[in-house]
Amino acid sequence: EVQLLESGGGLVQPGGSLRLSCAASGFTFSSYAMSWVRQAPGKGLEWVSVIHGNGGTTYYTDSVKGRFTISRDNSKNTLYLRLNSLTAEDTAVYYCAKEQRGIDYWGQGTLVTVSS
Amino acid sequence: QSVLTQPPSASGTPGQRVTISCSGSSSNIGSNYVYWYQQLPGTAPKLLISRNNQRPSGVPDRFSGSKSGTSASLAISGLRSEDEADYYCAAWDDRLSNLLFGGGTKVTVL
Numbered sequence: 001e002v003q004l005l006e007s008g009g010g011l012v013q014p015g016g017s018l019r020l021s022c023a024a025s026g027f028t029f030s031s032y033a034m035s036w037v038r039q040a041p042g043k044g045l046e047w048v049s050v051i052h053g054n055g056g057t058t059y060y061t062d063s064v065k066g067r068f069t070i071s072r073d074n075s076k077n078t079l080y081l082r083l084n085s086l087t088a089e090d091t092a093v094y095y096c097a098k099e100q101r102g103i104d105y106w107g108q109g110t111l112v113t114v115s116s
Numbered sequence: 117q118s119v120l121t122q123p124p125s126a127s128g129t130p131g132q133r134v135t136i137s138c139s140g141s142s143s144n145i146g147s148n149y150v151y152w153y154q155q156l157p158g159t160a161p162k163l164l165i166s167r168n169n170q171r172p173s174g175v176p177d178r179f180s181g182s183k184s185g186t187s188a189s190l191a192i193s194g195l196r197s198e199d200e201a202d203y204y205c206a207a208w209d210d211r212l213s214n215l216l217f218g219g220g221t222k223v224t225v226l
Contacts, residue, residue, distance in 0.1 A: 107160065
């Protein structure tokens with residue numbers, strides 16, 4: 001059974017940083033691209049970033065380029081998202097998701113709140 | 117504003133058929149698979165339709181997907197109260213190298 005468990009969310013001040021983690025199990029982690037998708041309160045889904053299975057290729061949505069960094073540790077079956085220079089507009093539930101072009105599994109999400 | 121366009125809402129009575137549209141362009145829907153997700157209140161999204169029209173195991177056959185050109189649609193037949201949820205379409209965009217989501221459609225069972 002595929003399981004994705006996010007952690008690392010919380011309250012952070014504007015301009016602050018946070019690192020999200022996603023522990024994966026139930027599939028061969030290194031064989032799949034992994035994505036982060038966020039959802040602001042009361043809003044729709046917004047794709048954030050993707051990283052290929054070997055970690056060699058990454059893509060980002062324009063609004064987070066230069067501020068967020070996606071990475072993975074295939075030896076630990078773990079996906080990461082480093083969030084820097086956070087603003088109120090980054091407040092959202094962040095979902096870890098399996099695959100790139102067609103997400104097939106989602107984690108339960110971790111809430112990031114940016115507020116002073 | 118989402119690049120994939122969905123109606124914000126749709127509704128029907130129990131047993132009716134509801135259709136949700138998703139409009140894109142040649143760089144996304146026109147050249148890649150469309151996926152549909154169901155998000156029940158307070159929960160994570162769940163894959164409903166993959167590769168335009170494939171139902172994952174466990175998804176009732178009341179749900180069906182189709183694609184033509186740069187548009188796609190999700191149909192829910194035999195509408196049930198438990199189908200009340202938000203529905204999102206998604207497709208990879210080759211020009212942006214981004215995964216695009218529609219703005220979401222809230223389905224209400226009257």
